[in-house]
Amino acid sequence: MISAMGGAGTNVALETADAALLVPAxxxxxxxxxxxxxxxxxxxxxMVLNALHLLRFVHASIGRAAPTGAR
Incomplete structure (x- = not known):
C-alpha cells in the first residue's frame, strides 16, 4: 500500500525518522x-531496496491489446 505521499514520500519519512531517532540517541x-x-x-x-521495488511495477495498460479500430 502506498501512502498519499507516494513511494518517494515513504522514503523521505523513513529518512527523517532515522535522523530524528539517531541524533538524540x-x-x-x-x-x-x-x-x-x-x-x-x-x-x-x-530505503534503496524499497525504492527499487517500484521497478517491478507494471501499469495495467501495458501489454493490453489495442482496441478494435485503433490506428
Missing part, C-alpha cells in the same frame, strides 16, 4: 557515533 550517549552511522547506512540500504 547519540547526544544522550545511548548509541556511539559508529553505531549511529551503521544504523543510518543500514536504513539507507533498506
Amino acid at each position: 547519540t547526544m544522550f550517549g545511548w548509541a556511539t557515533m559508529g553505531i549511529a552511522v551503521l544504523i543510518h547506512e543500514g536504513a539507507t540500504v533498506l
Whole structure:
C-alpha cells in the first residue's frame, strides 16, 4: 500500500525518522557515533531496496491489446 505521499514520500519519512531517532540517541550517549552511522547506512540500504521495488511495477495498460479500430 502506498501512502498519499507516494513511494518517494515513504522514503523521505523513513529518512527523517532515522535522523530524528539517531541524533538524540547519540547526544544522550545511548548509541556511539559508529553505531549511529551503521544504523543510518543500514536504513539507507533498506530505503534503496524499497525504492527499487517500484521497478517491478507494471501499469495495467501495458501489454493490453489495442482496441478494435485503433490506428
